[in-house]
Amino acid sequence: MISRYVYLLDKLMGDIHQRGNYDELESLQRLLNVSAHWRDEHDMGAVLGNVFKLQYIFDLEPEDLAVGRIGKTETGISLPFEHILEIAEAAIEFKEFTASAAWLRLAKDKKIPGHEQVWAELVRRHDEAFTDESKNLHLFEHPLATHPDAAPIKFRNLEKWKDATLAEMEADLTASHYATLALCRAGDTLRGGWKLRGCWYDYQYIKGPHGPLLPVRVEQLTDDPDGLVMFRDYIPTQWVKKLKEISLPEMPFQEPPSHWQQGEPSVAGFEDVDVARDQNVWIARKLELTTGLSVVGNIASEKLRVTLYSLVGQISPHHDAYSIFSNSAEDSSLYLDRISTMLIYLNTVELGGSTVFPVAGVAVAPREGDAIFWHSRWRNGTVDKRWLHAACPIPLGVKWTASKWVKNDGNAFSRKCDINSQL
Ligand SMILES: O=C(O)CCC(=O)C(=O)O
Ligand SMILES: [Fe+2]
Known part of the structure; x- marks a missing residue:
């Protein structure tokens, strides 16, 4: 080992x-x-x-x-x-x-x-x-x-x-x-093969095979079109590199986990302006364009969090909007303000490290540049329990992600009710 x-x-x-x-x-x-x-x-x-x-x-x-x-x-x-x-x-x-x-x-x-x-x-x-x-x-x-x-x-x-x-x-x-x-x-056997939902063209900052435009494929990972979606090639390689470069010096060393313990990942947080320095890397704005939510500014979203998992790093099943592990009201209301999650993969993991959704029965194997997105709540505001999820441990390689949690504050009236639904 x-x-x-x-x-x-x-x-x-x-x-x-x-x-x-x-x-x-x-x-x-x-x-x-x-x-x-x-x-x-x-x-x-x-x-x-x-x-x-x-x-x-x-x-x-x-x-x-x-x-x-x-x-x-x-x-x-x-x-x-x-x-x-x-x-x-x-x-x-x-x-x-x-x-x-x-x-x-x-x-x-x-x-x-x-x-x-x-x-x-x-x-x-x-x-x-x-x-x-x-x-x-x-x-x-x-x-x-x-x-x-x-x-x-x-x-x-x-x-x-x-x-x-x-x-x-x-x-x-x-x-x-x-x-x-x-x-x-x-997880590793479920890479790809989802239903195509649509496609956007994003401007590329460096010319590539498609000229100045970069196609971003949007795939639906569950039957519900309002459910979990995947954005293929959501961020380009130069953004990935930049995010890793600015995060590494900020990350604390994590002690190796002991027997059967959960290995904690190392994390670093950034304001969008920090990420944007020197390059046209503006993740929050991109999220606004692709999700229709307000994301720019600290009222509308949390800082971008870059995470490096190594040494069997993993995260147990949880909802991003509240803690299922704590009976204390204080703890379980910790993240009540999170309404949606964009999880961007900054590398392709050799083995393991999938993001899994045990209720929805979906496993997503990390691939560099791809991102998954879901709303933590139904349109009526209650927590959508279909998106219970966990980060699997990694037997080989490391895993890098960048996550953006969109907040309720700043998003009043962003999502309309569905008149056909109880929710
Ligand atoms: O890294 C992953 O696959 C999931 C991370 C996650 O769920 C979280 O940080 O809340
Ligand atoms: Fe999460």
Whole structure:
């Protein structure tokens, strides 16, 4: 795992070196400083804990991980036999018995002479530690001990959770997490193929194959035309670069997540004027033109937030307009003012990192320049629960997004009632 992050870092650094921006390089080193921050045993435990989590969520086989294959990518980083045993040992310690069994099986298959005794000793420890109470697994920080499906991970079938209803998800947070995970697993297979709804021509700032005009394809991701939509190629490459460049120096380093914890992404916020400096990058105005809402100015929208996910970064299922996790009225009213969300992807993620909507049953795999948009509320102002969503963890690569939350303030009379609807 550590080698994987070094691999990632190398890739990112290579990219930045090519562009010759050394300020950026320094920020990145500070952000993802693997060698300085991931060196003691405690960190190693965190790293391994996350190996098990990713292994489970994405159905990764130890056989593949051991030869450095993650999804379709060959990282070239294979694990020596000793590491396979170390991983199995950590799995026993963490009571991740399905994982430990899988790694021990792999070690047995490899049959390295001289290690038979170590292997046998680990098998003994595995069997000794295994009890029925070994079901206290954690996913997205929610204990599953009391849930009927909290069997050893290998036997849990996520497929059926794809059809969980909103009522089930609301009654049981575990159900919403499983439904989310099922979509996270499927996410990579659902790239593209949506219904075309329309198309705009946007002015390009640098001449491209279509001359001065750049087509932006609008696709409908759900049956309801007023629902979730995708804007293909919403922002051009030079905007993407600019957003990454201005954000990196602003981003704080995030501690590596510990065993089964949610990895927090790094974020930086910008006023539109900051983004627009030097270049014609005016995201808020573009949103106004494409959504018909008022977006420019801090009354109409929150600052643009650029987010960098690394180190298994993810976000649990939530509504942007309020918190489903808190019983405190104060917390759950935190974001009441958010009426709509535009989420722009600043890179194409190698594996995982999809934005998933468990109620709508939609998974969107991030592709550079694309953006998704939805209204958090029905036209009558109540929260539209179809758009419960989560950011899946990332087993390979990093994920960059820019999000803009449009506010109620400044948007009175922006959306008309629908006379045919109860809502
Ligand atoms: O990054 C994503 O895919 C979703 C992020 C999100 O939901 C949020 O920041 O509110
Ligand atoms: Fe969100």
